[in-house]
Amino acid sequence: MRRTTDVALGLAHRQVTVLFKNPSLFIPPMLFPLMNFMAFAGGLSRLRHVPGFDFHGGYTAFQFVFVLLQSAAFGGVFAGFGIARDFERGFARRLLVSAPQRSGIIAGYAIAALVRWAMIAVVLTCVALVAGMKIGGNGVDLFGLYGLAIIFNQVGLLWAAGVAMRFRSVQAGPLMQTPVFMALFLAPVYVPLDLLSGWIHAVARLNPLTFILEAGRGFIQGEPTQVALAFGLAVALLVIFAVWARTGLRAAENAG
Amino acid sequence: MTQQVWLIAQRSVVRTFRQPGTWIPPLTFPLMLMAVNSNGLRAATHLPGFPTDSFLAFFLPFSFLQGALFASGIAGVDLARDIDTGFLNRLALTPVRGSALLIGQIGGAVGLGALQACVYLSVGLIFGVHIDTGVAGAFLILLLAVLIATGWGTLGLWLALRTGSGEGVQSQFPLLFFATFISSMNLPRNLIEVTWFRDVATINPVSYMIEGLRSLVISGWDAQALLLGFGFSLALIAVSLGLAGRQLKVRMART
Numbered sequence: 001m002r003r004t005t006d007v008a009l010g011l012a013h014r015q016v017t018v019l020f021k022n023p024s025l026f027i028p029p030m031l032f033p034l035m036n037f038m039a040f041a042g043g044l045s046r047l048r049h050v051p052g053f054d055f056h057g058g059y060t061a062f063q064f065v066f067v068l069l070q071s072a073a074f075g076g077v078f079a080g081f082g083i084a085r086d087f088e089r090g091f092a093r094r095l096l097v098s099a100p101q102r103s104g105i106i107a108g109y110a111i112a113a114l115v116r117w118a119m120i121a122v123v124l125t126c127v128a129l130v131a132g133m134k135i136g137g138n139g140v141d142l143f144g145l146y147g148l149a150i151i152f153n154q155v156g157l158l159w160a161a162g163v164a165m166r167f168r169s170v171q172a173g174p175l176m177q178t179p180v181f182m183a184l185f186l187a188p189v190y191v192p193l194d195l196l197s198g199w200i201h202a203v204a205r206l207n208p209l210t211f212i213l214e215a216g217r218g219f220i221q222g223e224p225t226q227v228a229l230a231f232g233l234a235v236a237l238l239v240i241f242a243v244w245a246r247t248g249l250r251a252a253e254n255a256g
Numbered sequence: 257m258t259q260q261v262w263l264i265a266q267r268s269v270v271r272t273f274r275q276p277g278t279w280i281p282p283l284t285f286p287l288m289l290m291a292v293n294s295n296g297l298r299a300a301t302h303l304p305g306f307p308t309d310s311f312l313a314f315f316l317p318f319s320f321l322q323g324a325l326f327a328s329g330i331a332g333v334d335l336a337r338d339i340d341t342g343f344l345n346r347l348a349l350t351p352v353r354g355s356a357l358l359i360g361q362i363g364g365a366v367g368l369g370a371l372q373a374c375v376y377l378s379v380g381l382i383f384g385v386h387i388d389t390g391v392a393g394a395f396l397i398l399l400l401a402v403l404i405a406t407g408w409g410t411l412g413l414w415l416a417l418r419t420g421s422g423e424g425v426q427s428q429f430p431l432l433f434f435a436t437f438i439s440s441m442n443l444p445r446n447l448i449e450v451t452w453f454r455d456v457a458t459i460n461p462v463s464y465m466i467e468g469l470r471s472l473v474i475s476g477w478d479a480q481a482l483l484l485g486f487g488f489s490l491a492l493i494a495v496s497l498g499l500a501g502r503q504l505k506v507r508m509a510r511t
Binding site for chain 1: 281285288289292293295296297298299300302303429430433434437438441442443447448449450452453457
């Protein structure tokens with residue numbers, strides 16, 4: 001167990017150091033959620049006047065939850081790019097040879113993804129508060145919201161890690177991003193679920209991310225809703241993608 | 257000069273379309289976003305004063321702009337690769353003119369822009385978008401879309417010449433995306449509630465490019481919108497070409 005922790009912490013330290021030394025790796029993932037937040041919360045706030053819009057915490061808070069979850073997922077995905085880059089440059093192969101416990105490799109990347117996203121989350125939250133976001137929930141509610149986002153960050157990382165370890169090339173980047181992007185945007189992004197119509201309503205109703213998103217919005221509004229279901233789904237996704245990442249690691253091991 | 261432009265443009269077009277990984281995502285991503293947003297934001301059509309009851313018709317023009325943005329990346333990264341591999345240096349030893357090089361290099365972006373415009377327009381028509389200005393308007397949409405792709409493509413060339421690396425060009429993308437996001441892409445400017453956002457959208461040329469295209473789709477012949485749309489697109493081409501030309505001289509002098 002200790003050897004797993006050593007590998008994980010050593011790798012996480014290296015990933016975070018690389019990140020800080022390369023602003024080009026760090027700044028775009030930071031800017032992207034901020035831009036989305038400004039564009040959605042600023043440009044679409046009139047949507048709260050649409051008849052049937054029943055979220056009472058203000059449009060800024062409504063969008064903040066989506067962008068927070070999006071930044072969490074993409075924080076994981078961008079960390080997956082780093083894994084693919086490590087394979088392309090040969091570092092990951094050296095890591096496979098030298099690591100006494102290889103499961104620590106996934107844990108190391110996961111810790112680095114969490115640290116990376118934590119910084120984005122702090123900046124995003126500060127910007128949202130400056131923009132006048134109203135928080136109706138108490139400390140426990142916010143703990144729930146950020147807890148969901150943390151799990152979602154790890155889900156994003158595990159998905160991207162599984163892809164990166166199978167393809168071992170940065171060219172797999174679109175494959176890491178696109179499904180996450182689509183899954184996110186097939187949830188009720190701009191208006192509550194009840195205001196969606198047509199095929200997107202049917203898809204959003206079945207999309208697990210809808211429940212996570214709605215629970216997050218419930219937390220920030222101070223009216224928790226579907227909490228057990230949302231956490232259950234988030235943990236289920238975490239387990240599924242942990243298996244996906246572990247089998248990806250095995251594929252990388254087999255590839256030599 | 258014409259022959260030089262033709263040869264370089266031909267190379268640029270062939271190079272772009274030879275790599276499906278280069279042109280398929282820029283072609284399909286705006287379509288995905290159009291499918292999702294046109295349904296996800298349909299509720300916006302219930303807002304008093306919203307100019308149409310079809311959000312797809314309202315959002316369609318943004319796809320042209322988004323496609324053009326991707327085209328700028330392709331033009332920029334391709335030129336950056338030429339710089340990186342020394343192709344530009346070798347070209348500098350030949351009598352090829354700088355202007356021919358620049359105009360030819362955007363061939364790929366223009367070709368892709370034209371293809372994108374045709375695909376997006378066809379998809380819009382298939383899914384029931386009614387072009388208010390008819391067939392003539394549809395042709396004008398294609399023309400403006402190609403001009404916008406040319407403008408963004410030229411901007412990509414300038415970024416490539418300035419940074420000299422594909423990574424450098426890519427790293428500027430969040431800024432370009434930002435320019436498209438802070439515009440009237442999702443709502444008409446008069447319906448944007450947040451004052452600072454509305455003000456930025458009003459001084460953002462991207463809003464006028466979108467509104468020029470949008471006017472042809474949803475509001476008929478609007479001389480002011482068209483003048484602003486075409487004017488800003490041509491201005492973007494002229495400014496970017498000027499900047500790229502100046503940067504090309506610097507880069508050639510360095511080598």
